[in-house]
Amino acid sequence: LPSTPRRVPTMPVVGVLLWATLLTLGWRAAHAKDHGFATPRVQLSFKELKATGTAHFFNFLLNSSDYRILLKDEDHDRMYVGSKDYVLSLDLHDINREPLIIHWPASQQRIEECILSGKNSNGECGNFIRLIQPWNRTHLYVCGTGAYNPICAFVNRGRKAQDYIFYLEPDKLESGKGKCSYDPKVDTVSALINEELYAGVYIDFMGTDAAIFRTMGKQTAMRTDQYNSRWLNDPAFVRTQLIPDSSERNDDKLYFFFREKSADSPLSPGVYSRIGRICLNDDGGHCCLVNKWSTFLKARLVCSVPGPDGIETHFDELQDVFIQQTQDTKNPVIYAVFSASGSVFKGSAVCVYSMADIRMVFNGPFAHKEGPNYQWMPYTGKMPYPRPGTCPGGTFTPSMKSTKDYPDEVINFMRAHPLMYHAVYPTHRQPLVVRTNVNYRFTTVAVDQVDAADGRYEVLFLGTDRGTVQKVIVLPRDDMETEELMLEEIEVFKVPAPIKTMTISSKRQQLYVSSAVGVTHLALHRCDVYGEACADCCLARDPYCAWDGSACTRYSASSKRRSRRQDVRHGNPIRQCRGYNSN
Template identity: 35%
Template sequence: MSLQGCRRFQSSAVNYSSMLLEADSERLYVGARGAVFALNASDISSSALTIEWEASPEQKQQCLSKGKDNKTECFNHIRFLQRFNSTHLYMCGTHAFRPLCAYINEKNFVMSSQPEEGRDKCPYSPTTGYTGLIIDQQIYTAAQYEFRSFPDIRRNSPSPTLKTEDAPTRWLNEADFVGSALVKESEGSSSGDDDKIYFFFTERTEEQTATYSHNRVARVARVCKGDRGGHLTLQKRWTSFLKARLMCSLPEYNFHFNMLRSVFVVPGHTPQATLFFGIFGLEWKSVKASAVCRFSLSEVQEAFQGPYMENQDSGSKWKEYTGKIPDPRPGTCITDTLRARGINISTSLPDDVLDFVRRHPLMSQQVQPLDKRPLLFRRTTDYTHMAVHMIQGLDGQTYHVLYMGTDEGWLHKAVQVDGHLHIIEELQVFEEPQPVDSLLISDKQMSVYIGSPSGVVQLPLSNCRRYTTCYDCIFARDPHCAWNGAQCVEMMAHADRSTLIQDIQHGSRGCENTQDDVVQRSRSVRVGDDVLLQCELSSNLATPLWTQDDRELQGYGLNSGFRTGTDGLLIIEARQDQSGQYTCYAVENDVRVAMVTYNVTIRVDLPLPPPPAPLLPTSDLLNPRNMEAMYLSLITILGGLCVVLTVVLIYVGFCLRVGHRGKYSLRAAAAAYPNSKRNRNRKHHRNSAHMELKTISNGNGICNGISKQYNGDIHDGGFLQIVPGEGHTSHNRESPPPAPPLPPTPHLPSPEADFPNGLSATLPSVLRRMNGNSYVLLRQSDSDNSSPLCYSFAEELNRILEKRKHTQLLPRPDESSV
């Protein structure tokens, strides 16, 4: 099933990782590798403006001489793309490991000046964790800028420039930044507080406690916008830098998600109501799992007002500081209280306060989630990026709808209800697995934009038309959708909502008085036959329930005469007393919805079907193993004939040559057939030098028994060698150690099940994941229904290679920077 309302943008460039949405101008700016694009936000597939900005061949050659990868690193990856003022944008690129920045004239969409040095604003590598903001024409960035440098948070321009401290206490330890945000805490502040910039990252842990032990932990840090550094102590350094740990864990299991992958900031009606949503993962790369936690700004502020951590011996053991804290409190912004004492700027702070800040950047109190536990935990999914949309439901409540991209190119839509996330739908955005690199939401266009290595995709925030019944619409619990009595409609498109039905809190109420047509079918079968009654459920969260003449069928065991699967009910060796009306219900949220009704008649007087055509007598000689031996024997015989013919031809040629010249040169014969030297390093049967019969796969297919050899191991580049007189011994290579076992999943009946009377009843091949936390699973193709009888060798090899493409950067095939 294709994605409805989907629009795509692709070009010759790759790695579309930077996006900037301008709602007023209805433009979407996209930074890729070697190019920047200006797209129409209402339809990104229409014409686009382009600025080509690639590194020169000389610069690429210098990058290559540094030992960098000339297929991914030695290009100009656009890492920073922000609005600078009302007329210009500002962008920075890695520029083949020599970062440069430039201004863009928005009106003409051209570079308005020569590129300037960017080493203090942009990282060298396209994969280094990085975040940046432009606030009042001041550039705030955070990254590990150079290969051998320490991670740093900087204000680059205008003067004064500030950065984090490295000695005697290093403020950041191998930090990997994922996001930053400005919170205007000065608005409505009774104390004259300053705005603050928050940075989110993962770093190597410093503290050692009895409750957890991890190499890396998630952090939030903050600095004051008005910080100007110290006068003597902390000169050109932040005087307001503080950091604290973000906790996202399952308390009952003492299980911590310590890797922060993405953060989205949701502004509230006041600065204090600001929320931070974060995607967390595990430190072990071999185990896929994700958790989503949300934090309040008030919890973060409370942590920064708490006790400090101390490291007295410059070692790795940090403990809570219990000594005297200088006044004014270290790390705070300039407020009205400090101004009344004559401290109007950070350079006026006392040296003892600044020295304390230098040695105590870490807070002891941890920032706990607002819900005390994750909103969502997924065992087999790695989320990469997220965006949050706020919408008011029919019940008057404001709901947060999360759009989360995965490392395999899927988009999950979920709604937050009562401290947990209910996944509404899962959309396969890309046919080829690739990570989602960026996500943006437009309220004006009601669209979500998804950046990836191969292109940009635009999808509507909702597609209510896919829900065809009242219960489908209600069960989805999509705040964008409501039932109007006849169809599921976009709620925002209706000014009069008095007749609409919606139940986000429970997903079960409102459809009691609606009547949906139930599919009616009839089946007449003979006694002793197996009868399959199919029932397709539209919801992944629904479970099937069958009744016979309004009596619920229980057991479904072999002795009951029934067997049920996720897609149907099988009547085994039908009896006359099993005639009746069978109804399939979809049970979800404690609500039963009839899906299909069968009137089954089981009779003894049905005409017998015509006898099947007589089958050829079977023989053990026709089994695959013997057939393969026969083929090999036939090939061997033909090979022998070829050898005989070759000898005859050589003999005839020798006789002719003798008759003509009187002698024959073996060296000349060898020179006349130079290709015979190809096999000099392989074994041959004695008395048959330089002769070998081999069968080479030319893409026509690997079928049946041969495909099994391919799945196990194929040596010598895929050649099946047949050497007269010698057997070829295959040695199986040692398989790699298995990945950690995933949690057990509920047992589902196999698509093909053998039944007592020898009938192999084939159930529908598409089995829904009953316990998957999802509502609708869309497919872009029906490849699941195909039977893999034959695969070409090239196709099989391509499948293996495609599975290995999980890097964040996508190099073009057969292309290098030099």
């Protein structure tokens, strides 16, 4: 079967139907187990994307690089972006419409000191903005690397977007130590909750002391146990998210997604992906683990393809996480992108996890090792009370108001047993999307829920290290099998660069993307690009698009039912397009 053309020319009725049948059969055949084969229905170069008029490219020529979308505020209609020496406030409707820009470089003296310390091989001696969090209704809290001397400040953004206020409060500069990493190549993750900043961060100039830190606010400053490789072993932090456990606020837990070096034998993988968690109201221990987390636990996140011989092929390096909120705030769906970068096997995958499975692992046995040369085993000894990892004042410990009230044996157990014995496996114990034997890998993921004529679909937007975005849906088939459709593959930047951050606005039907070279936003759909005939539109199988009687346009549940044609599940134009096959 020849590769799918970029745009499908119209043809006589018989030709359309024959071609449609072949293409449908061809797509099914393409869903073989060589995961590299996924042909996009539409492929757009940067130039072609521009010509559709559905994208905006941030075109203010700042002497900057390394753009990160750090906060999206739908109430203010603004998106906040950090880059080298700049903080940007951009309009969500059009990022070029009156952007508000703060220039915030490190001082000349600090830059010179940084260069003298030998750190400027790739221009790292700048102020790379890595943290933007909402402080209150009028202010943001912003931190940057400060030329290897992290610095934080409050930014006044006004009460309403129409105020067009955006400036740094000059008298409120603070040290960023424990809030933002020194090295711009090392990612920081953060959450500002009740005026307290929780951050996964490296807190020293040399980049050897990684910690999950709590600073600011009324509670004492807290961190993970220092230089304890059982807790954190050279981690790379990816995401953090508050996910409540119950209606009882004292049970609230903050989850951290990261990858870290394996401390096990040389035969094990070099890297493990992890999900860790802490209780928000953790005060540390009374005489042991003072000012250290006493509820920190972690588990392995597995994303693997089961082989015919029973041997699993693992994607071990977590790259990005997207949290899909549901009506139940306690049970969001976790989408995660992984890569495998071994010498033998290269590829990437998307795995999906449920909170029920994650909680089951955290409620299960702890991993225990008798000595350095022993195997990991489930801990079978006497379990101290309250169970390690339980939050104080919560559902199970209403009488204990602080972790300082916990018995010493609970705290000592925590210090020695931060790891759970069981790993968290994805839904159906297999990835949703897999790519192997391709010359790119996934770097980011964002998911939109779309209502179509035949049901609700999750549409995945997957950023790559080639600067493209793939738009993918995965359809259920018989016997637990699935069928993947790549609807679009789009070059989103003029100069290809790995996609660093991505966020979605269902409200505005826009996808916002950043890389080292800039920021772009594009519509979630370009229905007219699929072609000018009903069969083209139907074969696209894009849940956003339907044939409205005269063109391929955005599907709307309220539009006239009689002329609307859409078939995401089967893409059958013979049934759908009777009477519409010629233009």
